[in-house]
Amino acid sequence: xxxxxxxxxxxxxxxxxxxxxxxxxxxxxxxxxxxxxxxxxxxxxxxxxxxxxxxxxxxxxxxxxxxxxxxxxxxxxxxxxxxxxxxxxxxxxxxxxxxxxxxxxxxxxxxxxxxxxxxxxxxxxxxxxxxxxxxxxxxxxxxxxxxxxxxxxxxxxxxxxxxxxxxxxxxxxxxxxxxxxxxxxxxxxxxxxxxxxxxxxxxxxxxxxxxxxxxxxxxxxxxxxxx
Amino acid sequence: xxxxxxxxxxxxxxxxxxxxxxxxxxxxxxxxxxxxxxxxxxxxxxxxxxxxxxxxxxxxxxxxxxxxxxxxxxxxxxxxxxxxxxxxxxxxxxxxxxxxxxxxxxxxxxxxxxxxxxxxxxxxxxxxxxxxxxxxxxxxxxxxxxxxxxxxxxxxxxxxxxxxxxxxxxxxxxxxxxxxxxxxxxxxxxxxxxxxxxxxxxxxxxxxxxxxxxxxxxxxxxxxxxxxxxxxxxxxxxxxxxxxxxxxxxxxxxxxxxxxxxxxxxxxxxxxxxxxxxxxxxxxxxxxxxxxxxxxxxxxxxxxxxxxxxxxxxxxxxxxxxxxxxxxxxxxxxxxxxxxxxxxxxxxxxxxxxxxxxxxxxxxxxxxxxxxxxxxxxxxxxxxxxxxxxxxxxxxxxxxxxxxxxxxxxxxxxxxxxxxxxxxxxxxxxxxxxxxxxxxxxxxxxxxxxxxxxxxxxxxxxxxxxxxxxxxxxxxxxxxxxxxxxxxxxxxxxxxxxxxxxxxxxxxxxxxxxxxxxxxxxxxxxxxxxxxxxxxxxxxxxxxxxxxxxxxxxxxxxxxxxxxxxxxxxxx
Numbered sequence: 001x002x003x004x005x006x007x008x009x010x011x012x013x014x015x016x017x018x019x020x021x022x023x024x025x026x027x028x029x030x031x032x033x034x035x036x037x038x039x040x041x042x043x044x045x046x047x048x049x050x051x052x053x054x055x056x057x058x059x060x061x062x063x064x065x066x067x068x069x070x071x072x073x074x075x076x077x078x079x080x081x082x083x084x085x086x087x088x089x090x091x092x093x094x095x096x097x098x099x100x101x102x103x104x105x106x107x108x109x110x111x112x113x114x115x116x117x118x119x120x121x122x123x124x125x126x127x128x129x130x131x132x133x134x135x136x137x138x139x140x141x142x143x144x145x146x147x148x149x150x151x152x153x154x155x156x157x158x159x160x161x162x163x164x165x166x167x168x169x170x171x172x173x174x175x176x177x178x179x180x181x182x183x184x185x186x187x188x189x190x191x192x193x194x195x196x197x198x199x200x201x202x203x204x205x206x207x208x209x210x211x212x213x214x215x216x217x218x219x220x221x222x223x224x225x226x227x
Numbered sequence: 228x229x230x231x232x233x234x235x236x237x238x239x240x241x242x243x244x245x246x247x248x249x250x251x252x253x254x255x256x257x258x259x260x261x262x263x264x265x266x267x268x269x270x271x272x273x274x275x276x277x278x279x280x281x282x283x284x285x286x287x288x289x290x291x292x293x294x295x296x297x298x299x300x301x302x303x304x305x306x307x308x309x310x311x312x313x314x315x316x317x318x319x320x321x322x323x324x325x326x327x328x329x330x331x332x333x334x335x336x337x338x339x340x341x342x343x344x345x346x347x348x349x350x351x352x353x354x355x356x357x358x359x360x361x362x363x364x365x366x367x368x369x370x371x372x373x374x375x376x377x378x379x380x381x382x383x384x385x386x387x388x389x390x391x392x393x394x395x396x397x398x399x400x401x402x403x404x405x406x407x408x409x410x411x412x413x414x415x416x417x418x419x420x421x422x423x424x425x426x427x428x429x430x431x432x433x434x435x436x437x438x439x440x441x442x443x444x445x446x447x448x449x450x451x452x453x454x455x456x457x458x459x460x461x462x463x464x465x466x467x468x469x470x471x472x473x474x475x476x477x478x479x480x481x482x483x484x485x486x487x488x489x490x491x492x493x494x495x496x497x498x499x500x501x502x503x504x505x506x507x508x509x510x511x512x513x514x515x516x517x518x519x520x521x522x523x524x525x526x527x528x529x530x531x532x533x534x535x536x537x538x539x540x541x542x543x544x545x546x547x548x549x550x551x552x553x554x555x556x557x558x559x560x561x562x563x564x565x566x567x568x569x570x571x572x573x574x575x576x577x578x579x580x581x582x583x584x585x586x587x588x589x590x591x592x593x594x595x596x597x598x599x600x601x602x603x604x605x606x607x608x609x610x611x612x613x614x615x616x617x618x619x620x621x622x623x624x625x626x627x628x629x630x631x632x633x634x635x636x637x638x639x640x641x642x643x644x645x646x647x648x649x650x651x652x653x654x655x656x657x658x659x660x661x662x663x664x665x666x667x668x669x670x671x672x673x674x675x676x677x678x679x680x681x682x683x684x685x686x687x688x689x690x691x692x693x694x695x696x697x698x699x700x701x702x703x704x705x706x707x708x709x710x711x712x713x714x715x716x717x718x719x720x721x722x723x724x725x726x727x728x729x730x731x732x733x734x735x736x737x738x739x740x741x742x743x744x745x746x747x748x749x750x751x752x753x754x755x756x757x758x759x760x761x762x763x764x765x766x767x768x769x770x771x772x773x774x775x776x777x778x779x780x781x782x783x784x785x786x787x788x789x790x791x792x793x794x795x796x797x798x799x
Binding site for chain 2: 072073074075096097099101110113114115116117120149152153156170171174175177178179180181182183184185186188189194195196197198199200201202203204205206207208209210211212213214215216217218219220221223224225226227
């Protein structure tokens, strides 16, 4: 277990506080196989499914959960609509960060974009998410941010046999945020991810002040290439 | 009855376009119209088709991201191949590259990996030929991007040298927007659609887009040697499926040149093996990624001013993608004793999305670093980052397992993501030299608390420079093609492109791929009559392709950045 600055609020449960990076995760042995998780979570799953209206669960919860996953991967401020004007489920964003996160950048629209193809993975992914969530105390949407992070850390553990669906999900959330992938010719005025990054986006007139305009190092070649 | 041409070229990137142009010159010098057909899987792009946008529709029309087991490899899609999307760094590989004797542990006896006929000295005339065609020029220091200048100054302050990188860019036309990666909207970048391929078409070469080679068989109708089966691909329009339409065609040719790249040639040959039984057993092996290894650096802007005496930074997005690199970690390991340990460190800007790939440990402590709050904090400093591409001397660690039923990889829908039938597992040498590169970057940038080093999150290889799979070698035991790029024991069948390159290169590979291609096609022209092509006329000399931009718009550069700089600051 690593040490931490006590002045910084702990964001995740103690049992994963030592997992500082993926490289640490690589060294960590798996705790449970997905099969074991499914078996241990079945009773709780039955209880939850019995308590949820089927129609609502079939549509709204799925999209809301995808938004919540995106918010866990790139957390953001509380918001009600996305850059493209789509609705954000009120429980999706945990509000763990003060600037826009992946949900505002229309990660959900990208999840459902046929050029991505995530729809084919969605049922398996949501089953994976909810199964792991139940072990943390409830449906993913109802978990506090720290426990959502714990679910994602477990899902992205290299020893998780279902890691591929998590890797697909993280790729979608990151692409939405960093590439403004749902917007044609996005700029810093239209893409909240670009605003966070300080990136102007499309620049058909380029830049005038792009260079320090002076020699900044000794060179060893006469033409840029070594002999 | 198949359509007949003398020469069929599969693929229109550097290798295919150079072959097409040089062979067209031969036909014209011989007083004939070129009987040369270029098949290209992708669609045709004009400069006015390119957009400065990373939206998923745009990415789907220009790129493929091929996921294999252990690696993700980016490939360009379209007439002009990867040249439309390369970042135009145009460097000759150092002398040591061609003399290397290190290799993968199971890669045969100790030997020089490149065939003896190829060296820096023998390639220099061909490098010069390519540099002339691609109008390579070295930027002045006044043309070096701030990101590149910052890397140069950082190295200099740590006692290292740093050189400017020659570029295949018309720097008078370039607007310094750092959008080469989705195709230059003005044609300032010298991709082959502005020179070699455009000139080849002007000489009479036929280019057939949306045509994916599927199978090669041998012809019995001499002087024709090969028949290529190819599929029509639905690439055009908003609802393009980017899949075969079901329409199939055949071309019969005397000479067949495979230029579908490292990701394309090996699967095609492997699928055709029943009709080409004398193919080397090495086909599909030794796939490499040019030793690519990336990392990022996050600067403390106050330290940029105080330690480096530069007027701040915060502008990663301005200037050319690549402008500076150091050779200090190359030249300090001379001779074969240094083989497998050398690397270069180049400042590069890939795209904002590349910042998916880096992480480090930062506040808030206790949270994971590769997603979540730490990742968000790292992204919020994006415009104070630079990216570093280490090009290391690794061993080509990949291998194609089996060809897919069609094309080079399985594309499940019209999007950019595909699944490739290959594995990639870094050897101990490949890991060690990458770790050495990381250590060197870390030491340089963390001096005086100047910056923090952001390591590549995933050890899986991520690359845009695939090489090999049909590598050249002295003998069939060790490679697929000979020093002239002709497939061993298959007369008239060539691999002229990145697939023939047997080692990582220490520099961005486009110029070396092109120089080797120039050499290969020159050798082919010397023996053209042997293949039933027009004989090389006395006094024949290769020329320089003209520049032809095609439909384009005239760039207008802003006169001052004050407004955009203020806007970026307003969101900070």
